[in-house]
Amino acid sequence: xxxxxxxxxxxxxxxxxxxxxxxxxxxxxxxxxxxxxxxxxxxxxxxxxxxxxxxxxxxxxxxxxxxxxxxxxxxxxxxxxxxxxxxxxxxxxxxxxxxxxxxxxxxxxxxxxxxxxxxxxxxxxxxxxxxxxxxxxxxxxxxxxxxxxxxxxxxxxxxxxxxxxxxxxxxxxxxxxxxxxxxxxxxxxxxxxxxxxxxxxxxxxxxxxxxxxxxxxxxxxxxxxxxxxxxxxxxxxxxxxxxxxxxxxxxxxxxxxxxxxxxxxxxxxxxxxxxxxxxxxxxxxxxxxxxxxxxxxxxxxxxxxxxxxxxxxxxxxxxxxxxxxxxxxxxxxxxxxxxxxxxxxxxxxxxxxxxxxxxxxxxxxxx
Numbered sequence: 001x002x003x004x005x006x007x008x009x010x011x012x013x014x015x016x017x018x019x020x021x022x023x024x025x026x027x028x029x030x031x032x033x034x035x036x037x038x039x040x041x042x043x044x045x046x047x048x049x050x051x052x053x054x055x056x057x058x059x060x061x062x063x064x065x066x067x068x069x070x071x072x073x074x075x076x077x078x079x080x081x082x083x084x085x086x087x088x089x090x091x092x093x094x095x096x097x098x099x100x101x102x103x104x105x106x107x108x109x110x111x112x113x114x115x116x117x118x119x120x121x122x123x124x125x126x127x128x129x130x131x132x133x134x135x136x137x138x139x140x141x142x143x144x145x146x147x148x149x150x151x152x153x154x155x156x157x158x159x160x161x162x163x164x165x166x167x168x169x170x171x172x173x174x175x176x177x178x179x180x181x182x183x184x185x186x187x188x189x190x191x192x193x194x195x196x197x198x199x200x201x202x203x204x205x206x207x208x209x210x211x212x213x214x215x216x217x218x219x220x221x222x223x224x225x226x227x228x229x230x231x232x233x234x235x236x237x238x239x240x241x242x243x244x245x246x247x248x249x250x251x252x253x254x255x256x257x258x259x260x261x262x263x264x265x266x267x268x269x270x271x272x273x274x275x276x277x278x279x280x281x282x283x284x285x286x287x288x289x290x291x292x293x294x295x296x297x298x299x300x301x302x303x304x305x306x307x308x309x310x311x312x313x314x315x316x317x318x319x320x321x322x323x324x325x326x327x328x329x330x331x332x333x334x335x336x337x338x339x340x341x342x343x344x345x346x347x348x349x350x351x352x353x354x355x356x357x358x359x360x361x362x363x364x365x366x367x
Contacts (some may be wrong), residue, residue, distance in 0.1 A: 004309040005302065006334050009316065011054065011292060012216030012249035014162060016097060016316070018053040019309060020330045023252070023296050023318035024101040024165065024220070026058040026069065029355055034061060034074020036083030041090045043356055047323065048096025051330035054316070055096055057087075059103035059167050062152040063145060065114045066104030066173065075102065075152045075159075084159035092160070099163035101220065102152045102207075104145055106173030107134035107182070108258050120145070122176050122183040122190060122199075128259050142189060142199065145173065150206035153217070163216035163249075166203060170264070171257030174200050175222055178239060181230035181257070197239050204246050218250035218294075219243055223281025226260035233281055237288040244289045252294035252318055253282040266298060269345045275304045279312065286313050294318045301340040302333055324349050325359040 006018045029040045047055050060075045061067045067074070074080055084100070091098040105113075107121035110132055120141060121134035137145070149166065156164050168174040176182040177199035183190045190196055200219075208217050221239060225231045240251050255278055256264030266277055278297030286293045292315035295308055299317050308314045322329055322343040332338045343359070352358040 003306055005305050005317075009053075009292065011163065011218070011316070013214045014097065014216055016053040018051075018330065018334070019305075019316050020053045020333075021252075021294055021316045021318040022047055022052045022055045022323045023294075023320040024056040024058055024167070025320045025324065025357065026072065027357060028069060028071035028351075029357075030071050030073040032070075033080075034067070034072060034076065035080055036073065036087050039354060039356060040073065041086050044087050044096070044098065045090040045094050046327050048091040048094035048098070050323070050326075050328035051334060052323070053097065053330070054163075055091060055098040056165055056318075057098065057100045059101045059172075060152070062102050062104055063148040065117055065120055066106075066109075066145075066148070067113050068103070068105045068109050068172075069113065075100065075155050076148065078155060081155050081159045084155070084161070088160035088162075097162045099165050099216070099218075100156045100159075100161045101165040101167050102149055102156070103167035104148065104173040106171070106176045107132075108171050120173070122185055125182060125184065136185075146199070146202050146206055149203045150210040153207040153210040157211050157215055161215075163218065164207060164211055165252070166200075166207060166217065166219045168200050169220045169222040169254040169256075171225070171259070174203060175225075175231075175257070178222065179225050179231045179257075181225055181227050193235055193238065197242060200239065201242055201246055204243060204248055208247060216249040217247075218252065219248055220252045220254055221285070223253045223255045223278060223285065226256040226263040230257070233284050236281070237284040240285045240289050244291050248291060250292040250294060250315070251285060251289065252296060252316075253278060253285050254296055255281055265345075267345045267347045269298045269300055269343075272301055272304050274298060275300050276308055279308070282314065283312070292316060296320070298345065300343065303339070321345055321349060324357045
């Protein structure tokens with residue numbers, strides 16, 4: 001089998017030095033207003049030094065009402081751009097390529113996170129685990145959110161990011177619009193599949209206009225929602241085709257809503273048979289489009305990674321928790337020092353005494 005993991009590949013106008021992607025992972029290390037900290041700068045420098053082909057930042061909120069968690073990084077105002085520029089400069093100096101993931105929480109937040117305001121959503125439907133009923137968005141609020149994504153894209157270019165990923169997965173705002181489970185509207189933003197995907201396509205158009213033709217714009221898309229009455233894999237493939245027609249440069253396939261539980265964050269990955277668990281969702285999208293597809297979900301061994309590239313036609317392979325455990329895993333795989341990453345998805349990701357994301361299993365082993 002031809003080894004492809006450490007061969008270059010194109011992402012829009014970019015040449016990525018290898019096929020490994022650090023999938024967006026919320027850091028929780030920003031200032032209260034979403035500003036970049038010294039720790040965040042150092043954190044991304046360390047990732048870049050580790051040799052990964054492409055780094056995607058943790059999700060970054062585009063609007064004050066789109067904040068998910070404390071410590072979430074923001075890109076909703078121009079004052080935040082200089083901090084992001086420090087981050088990109090540090091990553092570039094270490095040989096890295098870095099894209100920012102832009103997001104809006106939708107209903108998956110709480111009033112305490114957003115200045116005691118009501119969360120916004122396509123429809124006034126509460127999450128099963130939340131006591132808060134979101135506000136159904138008006139046309140004006142929909143337009144404001146779309147423009148917020150575009151403005152964040154403009155700021156991303158000013159900050160020196162190499163690309164922009166639009167978060168359309170995991171039950172956040174765009175994902176909610178796509179899903180018949182969360183979107184019960186009867187106007188032009190809901191009902192038919194074409195109407196439900198309208199919000200994502202308009203965000204994609206507007207972000208592309210804001211960043212220009214040379215900056216890659218790509219999407220993280222649910223292959224399915226893993227909830228009854230949610231987005232199906234068949235409809236997701238249709239969305240992928242519509243995105244390709246809009247000029248999107250790549251699609252990263254994920255899945256699930258917050259209430260999907262272990263179906264999207266699976267633990268105890270110890271064998272090759274347990275790896276690549278989202279492959280059945282990525283295949284229909286890979287068959288439906290010609291743009292690069294990024295596969296995420298339980299990738300741990302060099303053998304499985306090579307098979308996903310050579311036999312399944314994936315262009316990039318995204319990993320999240322393994323980079324918490326081993327930020328330098330790309331270099332170690334490349335040199336042959338390891339053929340399998342150490343992370344088994346034990347669920348003990350934590351923070352060290354600096355507040356950095358770290359591996360609880362490794363910390364326990366040292367004590």
